[in-house]
Amino acid sequence: MRFAFALRLVSSLVLVLLAAPVAWAGEVEKRVPFVLGEWIELGASDGPVTLHRIRIERQTGITKSKLMRPGNAQYLTDVQVQLEFTNEATRDWEARVDLEWLDADGQAIDGYDDGENLDSESRHDLQTVTLSTLRYGLARAKTLALRIEFHPE
Secondary structure (H helix, E strand, C coil): CCHHHHHHHHHHHHHHHCCCCCCHHHHHHHHECCCCCCCCCEEEEEEEEEEEEEEEEEECCCCCHHHHHHHCCEEEEEECCCCCCCCECCCEEEEEEEEEEECCCCEEEEEEEEEEEEEEEEEEEEEEEEEEEEHHHHHHCCCCEEEEEEEEE
């Protein structure tokens, strides 16, 4: 009787371990000078996913802030966060992107903190998000603090 119980217990544990997904997760964290339009090398890999580089690019023309908040457009400007990645897996991954631009005293001016999808079977693809920020803040930004965690969806 004890042998049968032990055998069922071991069999159950083996099934749980075989059914568990591979526990991949990657992370990159950096503090660099804040410069619009310049790529920041990330070189972070985990399993089938590589985060190559990231940048914050100023957007011009008819932008989100001009359309959504025309009365405040003179104070706002739009920037686009661009994350270059490769995902050689057959399933999507999720990246948690946390960015802050900081003033000379290290105080946060503005930032972005949200999840981004890293599509499966993508090679040097670009994930982008556009957001509005104060022109005043961009002019005073000195440091970009970034932290990105990525894992299978």
